[in-house]
Amino acid sequence: MATLDWIVLSMTLTFIVVYGIWKTKAVDTMKGFLMGERDLKWWTIGLSIMATQASAITFLSTPGQAYTDGMRFAQFYIGLPIAMVILAVFVLPIYYRLNVFTAYQYLENRFDLKTRVFAALLFLVQRGLAAGITIYAPAIILSSIMGWSLSWTVLIIGAIVIFYTVMGGSKAVSQTQQSQMIIILSGMALAFIIILYKLPENIDLSNAMTIAGGLEKLNVLDFEFSWDNRYNFWSGIFGGTFLFLSYFGTDQSQVQRYLSGKSLTESRLGLLFNGLLKVPMQFMVLFVGLMVFVFFQFSKPPIHFNNVNLDELRTSKYEGELAQLQSNYDDVFDAKKIAMNELVAVEDKGSQQFITAKTKIQSLHAQENEIRTSVKGLIEQNNPSAETNDKDYVFVNFVVNYLPKGIVGLLLAVIFSAAMSSTSSELNALATTSMIDFYRRLYRKDEEDKHYLKVSKLLTVFWGLLALAFAAFASLFDNLIQAVNIIGSLFYGSILGIFVVAFFLKKIGGTQVFIAAVIAELLVLSIFAGVHLEVFNIAYLWLNAIGCLLVVFIALGLYYANIGKQGPPKIHYE
Amino acid sequence: MSSSELPENDKPPMFKNWNQLYAFVLIMHAFILLLFYLITQAYS
Structure with missing residues (x-):
């Protein structure tokens, strides 16, 4: 890599971190550390939500997805704006009214402690695994393309994230994410313009689209329903809505972002901002990949990208x-x-x-x-x-070999920024859940705020080091990334089901929903085993909807059968 | 923040009420899906 690229890369990352910490005032309370001062405006919340969801693998893998499979992956996101509106209408006011730190706190007031701990535990397992992968996945690709040491790449990403997340807590995470998203969007837009400029003279945008369409890459919408087709309109609008309701409504790494808003209005606007921009943004990232595909119809690509x-x-x-x-x-x-x-x-x-x-x-x-x-x-x-699937290597291969000096550094900064933005949210959320739902709730209830602040920082370091350790050993396991993604699909539906019952079925009690969630989870795991053993085939996206509906209907069944009935929950104040 | 302090009745910027803003988000989404449909039809 050229010296200019190193300068651009290091200056961009340094600016993001220094600016983020500079904008964050001294944090001296646990609430300030975990939730910020709850003073964020809607655009910071919106960008923070987008940055949390978009990991580095999004910007490495999505263009490669368009390269190999066309634009149909855009359908994965079409349930997202619907989910944002539902959350803004029904869920946000409840979280604000109860003044909660975590989504799981609400479950204790609505049901009981065991349901809260169950949901929080599922989150810690899922996110704890995912944080390691969020660092490892881009590091393995960058190290093999750039010839960098994998260990050092993992260590540098992890160390920077731990540093600013511990220094400034939640507000530093949101502030850096704002800069990171601006760098990410500018970098991708610049890459798009350069690709168009690099196409042969007789190929304008219209011709490029004709070529892509001729090779069946512009299949954005597919209305043909099939259970085993991962990306079609129906799985996107139904399965996707359930997935995004679950992810944005119950995953603490997202809930924490919008609960840092100055008011309910700012948080609502932040969610709706994400609802408006996310689908066009994903379309743009896919379209960059599509133009890389057209570019490689005229400039010979390697026979294999890894x-x-x-x-x-x-x-x-x-x-x-x-x-x-x-x-x-x-x-x-x-x-x-x-x-x-x-x-x-x-x-x-x-x-x-x-x-x-x-x-x-x-x-x-x-x-x-x-x-x-x-x-x-x-x-x-x-x-x-x-690993023979080389689609994740397509875009970075193009960046390194065909973009001008300086821009390569900027695009690598995009990938690093994306890795750091999602990891920082994960560490912040993991620390918050382990502090609020476990440490303060179950272990040390009446300590001074200074003590909780210190432990919150230590928990952030702990989760950061655990993520680094997991990333370091990730290469020992086959298909780890896929495994972690599947784990997410296996649990999200049940968690969402618990929250749907909590919000909309007021008569159902804690024991009923707890039993329903356990049975639903076992059934989802059985369906997954059936898919794995090739007894039948269902795309993973549907497991979210199935898990959620199972919890709702089993809980209703228990209620009408008068099983597991209990008195109203005791309101728990923290 | 107590429930009495919640600015739930705040109006969203540029719209008369929240329902109008929600409708705007969903209509914009439908418009984007229509564009996707037209692109698919034009180049398939």
């Missing part, structure tokens, strides 16, 4: 087979490039000439994909434990 896999193969017994595949790949690429130019030269998009050129390109593209699949097969034969 350099480490390719280098291993070049020095293995499969070297000859790889060379043959590379030769075939070169021929197909040259033929496809000629066909692309023929396609864009045709003015009448409905003519037979256009259809013929399109069919030819589709055939050559299929051949290219077959060759790439064969290379993946060789990688697997050479090293059965190698």
Whole structure:
């Protein structure tokens, strides 16, 4: 990497951290540390919510998703604005009225202590695992593309995040996230403009979209329903709404962001800001990936985007087979490039000439994909434990090899910023939940505020070090990232079900919802086992809706069967 | 903050009431989905 890129990268990250801490006044109370001074305006809340959700892997993986699978991933987010409105109407006023630190505190007042502890525990397990992955996932990609040490990359990201999260607490997290989101959005917009500029002279935006559409990459909406199709309109609008209700309404890493608002109005506006901008933002990130795809129709991409896999193969017994595949790949690429130019030269998009050129390109593209699949097969034969899916490497490969000096540093700062923004929220939320729902509630109830402040800082360091330790050992496990994502889908539905019952079914008591949540969780785990054993196939997104509905209906069943009935909950003041 | 201090009746900026703002968010979302549909139809 050029010196200019190092300067841009380090200056950008230093500015974000220093500015974030400078804007945060001295924190001398536990409330100030965990919740900020509750003085944030809506735009800071909105950007903070977006920054928490968008991890580094979002900006590495999403363009690669568009490159390999087109724009249909945009459907994953179409339930989000609906969820934001539902939360703004029903959930936010309740959290504000009860003046809670965590979402789980509300469950004790509504139900009982065991339900609160159960939900808080599920959150700690999920987020504790995810925090390590949030650091590890971009570090493994950056280290293999840039040739950096994995351990140092993990350590640097983790150390910076722990530093400013401990220094300034929740407010420092929100302030840095505001700068991080501005850097992220500016960097992605700049990348988009440069990609367009780098396309051949005869390829404007319209032609680029014709090419992408010809290769079936502009399939943004798919109305065909299928249980096992992960991304279609119906799974997005129903499964997605449940997922985002659960994530934004019950996951403390998000709840904490909008509870830091100056007022209910500011928090509501922050959520709605996210509802308005999130879908266009994801579309833009996918569209950048789509333009990278078009760019690589004219500039030959590597036969496989993960350099480490390719280098291993070049020095293995499969070297000859790889060379043959590379030769075939070169021929197909040259033929496809000629066909692309023929396609864009045709003015009448409905003519037979256009259809013929399109069919030819589709055939050559299929051949290219077959060759790439064969290379993946060789990688697997050479090293059965190698990760052959290279889509996460597409965008960073393009950034490093094709963007001008200085911009590479800025785009790497985008990836680092995204990693740090989501990790800081996670550490802040983990510390808050372990302090409020466990330490202060169950262990030390009547200590001075100074004591709780000190322990909150120590808990932030503890979760940070645990995340670093987990990231350090992550490479020992196969498919860890996928495993953590699945764990999220397995638990979110039940947690959401508990909250839906809490908000909307006032007659149901703590024991009934607790039993329902345990049964629902066991059923969701059984469904997952059925999918895993290939008895049937359901996309993971649906598990959120299934888990939630199971809790609601089982709790209703218990209520009408008069099982697990208990008196009204005792209001618990903290 | 006690419940009496909650500014629940605050008006949102630029809109007469919260329902109008919620409707605006959902209508904008429907408009974005319409654009997605048109893009899909035009380039598929």
